[in-house]
Amino acid sequence: MDGKKIKFNNFKNVIKNIFNVIIWTIFILVILIGLLVVYYVVTSKVYASKGIEYKPPFSLYMIISPSMEPNIKVYDVVLNKKVNDVKDLKVGDVITFKSTSNISKGLTVTHRINQIISTDHGLNFITKGDNNSQADSGIITEKELYGKVILKIPQLGRVTSLLASKGGWFIVVLLPAFGIIIYDVLKLLKLFNLKDEVITLSSRKKDNELKKKMEEQRKHDLLIKLQKDDKNCKNINIAPMYLPKKNKKFIKK
Numbered sequence: 001m002d003g004k005k006i007k008f009n010n011f012k013n014v015i016k017n018i019f020n021v022i023i024w025t026i027f028i029l030v031i032l033i034g035l036l037v038v039y040y041v042v043t044s045k046v047y048a049s050k051g052i053e054y055k056p057p058f059s060l061y062m063i064i065s066p067s068m069e070p071n072i073k074v075y076d077v078v079l080n081k082k083v084n085d086v087k088d089l090k091v092g093d094v095i096t097f098k099s100t101s102n103i104s105k106g107l108t109v110t111h112r113i114n115q116i117i118s119t120d121h122g123l124n125f126i127t128k129g130d131n132n133s134q135a136d137s138g139i140i141t142e143k144e145l146y147g148k149v150i151l152k153i154p155q156l157g158r159v160t161s162l163l164a165s166k167g168g169w170f171i172v173v174l175l176p177a178f179g180i181i182i183y184d185v186l187k188l189l190k191l192f193n194l195k196d197e198v199i200t201l202s203s204r205k206k207d208n209e210l211k212k213k214m215e216e217q218r219k220h221d222l223l224i225k226l227q228k229d230d231k232n233c234k235n236i237n238i239a240p241m242y243l244p245k246k247n248k249k250f251i252k253k
Contacts, residue, residue: 019179023180043056055146057082058082058147061077061080061108061110062076062156062157062161063076063110064157067111067129068110069130072130075155075156075157075158076152076155077152078110078153079150080147081148081150082146083095083147083148086145089116090113091115092113093112093148094110094113094149095145095147096109096148097127098144099144100138101136101138102137102138103137110149111127111128111129111136113125114126123142124140125139125145126140
């Protein structure tokens with residue numbers, strides 16, 4: 001039974017540690033995403049007040065269409081790095097840009113470079129989705145370019161969508177927080193119970209020690225009494241008892 005109990009406690013500790021890692025990972029991700037969003041919003045407003053469109057050094061975009069499948073799927077998140085020199089781009093690179101096509105004009109799109117055209121005003125890019133049969137109708141210039149995709153995070157967009165929903169914050173943030181609070185409360189109750197057990201054991205120990213001392217004192221008092229009684233007995237003079245001797249005259253021969 002002790003072996004099974006030890007195995008169960010070890011399993012419970014492993015599950016608890018995994019749960020804590022998941023909770024803290026989600027919490028840290030939420031904090032980082034929140035800080036990035038705040039930074040992006042504040043910086044965008046600063047640049048907008050100067051009449052300049054802000055293009056951050058790094059940016060995250062969630063894919064909402066299947067145009068790049070199977071390489072980039074819906075709900076994947078792509079990390080873009082700002083392109084300082086468009087001459088570094090080549091055919092086959094995946095870029096994120098403001099679309100100039102009639103169908104998706106003004107929208108943010110992530111497609112692959114299909115062709116590069118050199119003009120007197122710079123380089124122009126023709127893009128195409130991996131899952132599309134035809135190239136995009138719009139031409140992308142350096143002005144519309146947001147960045148080059150350097151990393152894909154599979155299905156991270158589902159977490160973002162969940163956070164954006166009404167019950168998302170409750171499920172992802174508040175519910176785990178309640179779980180941590182409940183766990184801490186249970187741990188405190190366990191400590192209180194352990195404290196009560198320690199107090200009870202200490203009280204029992206004191207009672208046993210007190211009983212032992214009382215028993216020793218009783219034995220000591222009894223011993224002293226016996227010694228006094230023995231001393232008193234020695235001080236009493238007891239007359240010897242004399243038995244009459246047999247009279248030889250009455251003995252028949």
